[in-house]
Amino acid sequence: MRTRLIVAGALAGAVPVAWGVWALTRPDGRAPVPGRLVTNEYAHWNPDADDARRSPTWDVTSGSLFARDGVLWTGPPDTRTPNATSSNGTGSSVFRMHTHRTDHLDARVTVDVRNVRLLPDDARDTDGVHVMLRHQDETELYVASLNRRDELLVIKKKLTGGPSNDGRYFTLAQVGHAYAFGEWQRFEVRITGTSPVVITVGQGGRELLRAEDDGRRHDRAITRPGAVGVRGDRCEFEFKLRIR
The missing domain is CATH 2.60.120.560 (Exo-inulinase; domain 1)
Incomplete structure (x- = not known):
């Protein structure tokens, strides 16, 4: 089996800045780094939804998975049920993802x-x-x-x-x-x-x-x-x- 490299990341102080995008607040006060949604539980539970974000590698059954600068991130954890873009919350207080x-x-x-x-x-x-x-x-x-x-x-x-x-x-x-x-x-x-x-x-x-x-x-x-x-x-x- 070939080696597969997956990366996921998080930083405290994240805030939503756009649809499906979250910002990671830098500790030095510089501009936030945006995180892009890779996939989330909405995609798992709505397999026929045209607006779902899907990953060829990961199936997220609970929570949301973001990426920024080639790094993956669970987003700031909360207990909300995320929509198609996780713009209303991440649900990542309970985070579950596994390989397809x-x-x-x-x-x-x-x-x-x-x-x-x-x-x-x-x-x-x-x-x-x-x-x-x-x-x-x-x-x-x-x-x-x-x-x-x-x-x-x-x-x-x-x-x-x-x-x-x-x-x-x-x-x-x-x-x-x-x-x-x-x-x-x-x-x-x-x-x-x-x-x-x-x-x-x-x-x-x-x-x-x-x-x-x-x-x-x-x-x-x-x-x-x-x-x-x-x-x-x-x-x-x-x-x-x-x-x-």
Whole structure:
């Protein structure tokens, strides 16, 4: 599989300046940098709409995805339902996007992430940035949480049937990992195998967290290929993503 480079970004202080365009306020007071809408949840939920903005790479099921100077951005998070151009809001307080491709079985995902801020309202320990692996749908996937409000790295599995948006989560491994807002961090998230499924999170050539799922302790393993995605909860962040 060829390497695919995806980038997404955010800066605090963003304000809308035109239809489907948001501005990133520079800390030095210079003119705002506009962000162009790439796609949003409106395009997902309105597949026949002529006015929808669509991406050949990403399917955004919740929130909005913008670009500026070759960098992608979730926009300033809010709880609104975005229209075709996200001119009325981003909806990115709950941000979900994944690849249109669903043939990722063994995958190595290099993530450069910069957490700008966490929203103070309705705060939860699990708020932050997460990478989704072998994503079948919103009820069946693996998740590697990289920047959580409670400063934990966590690997989880979600299976259909339960109280969490029609699914149930199983924590496979976790470890404490502090981070600083506004600083870039690089993670390597890998998933391999089917018996067992092995998921690792590394940084700087060092393995930080490892989980093995053989389907015996935490219900069945997810052994089918799926999409790779990024999730954000009450978080503003920017990132770069390479999938191999």
